[in-house]
Amino acid sequence: MLGAPYERVFFDCDSTLCRIEGFDTLAERSGQGAELIPITRAAMNGDVNFADAYRQRLELLQPDRDAVEWLAGQYRQQLTAGAEQLVRTLQQAGKQVHIVSGGLLQALMLLAAPLGIPVSHIHGVSLLLNSDGSYAGFDRDSPLCQQNGKAVLCRQLLGADERAVFVGDGVTDLEVAGTGIDFIGYGGVVRRPAVATAAETYYEQENIVNLLTLLLDERECASINTEPV
Structure with a gap:
């Protein structure tokens, strides 16, 4: 049972606010999709240890500055239908909106402007780059590349x-459930059976703006005149 009204609304990025998986998109660009995409699928379905899968994918990809900038452009082009209106309406209703993602922070930050989310409310894993822009590693201390990190x-x-x-x-999003934070599983881009089965609330419409009826209470919905799309 959801408990709106909420003061804060947290969103994953990949396959939620955006229609792509960042690491998979980078792998397709570099010709490593056949090797890397199954790792992502297993990690998102909870079939393997998330921290191990995270490290394994970045060791395969070793993205440089050009790759990160390219990925940022893909994120902007592949926003989920209704994402901008959803974020804007939540903010108009006084909500603090955050992106909490295991994606690369440098790419996620460039979503701040199109979505209107403060840079300080975008949370991801920092990529480490050498002075020439080549890959040097990632912030292994970030909770967002660890199991249960989003909940923490x-x-x-x-x-x-x-x-x-x-x-x-x-x-990794579902792990937030049971920590005192409500959870809505989102299957409008990719339906993950483990999440669909375990989540008390599961939303599968492609246009994400209709989540407003779950994220706002009746009084808030009435005040902004929300209508399904």
Whole structure:
């Protein structure tokens, strides 16, 4: 049972606010898709250890500065239908909107402007680059490349007595459930059976803006005149 109204709304990025998986998209660009995409699928379905899968994918990809900038462009071009309106309406209703993702922070940051989300509310894993732009590693201390990391970070971001909800497609998002933060599984881009089965609330419409009826209470919905798309 969801408990709106919420003060904070957390969104995953890949396959939620955007229609792509960042690592998979980079792998397709570099010709490594056949090797890497099954690792992503297994990690998102909870079939392998997430931290191990994260490290394995980045060791395969070794993305440089050009790759990150290219990925940022793909994110902007592949926003999920209704994402901009959804974020804008939530903010108009006074909600603090965050992106909490295991994606590369440098690419995610460039979503701040098109989505209107403050840079300080975008959370990802920092890529380490050499002075010439080549790959040097990633921030292995980030909770977002660890099992249960999203749950840990979201709890840290919550103020006293604040209520929050997380929207995401994968099992790393589902880990937030049961920590005092409500969870909505999102299957509008990719339906992940493990999440669809375990989530108390599961949303499969392609246009994500209709989530407003779940993220706002009746009074808030009435005040902004939300209508399904």
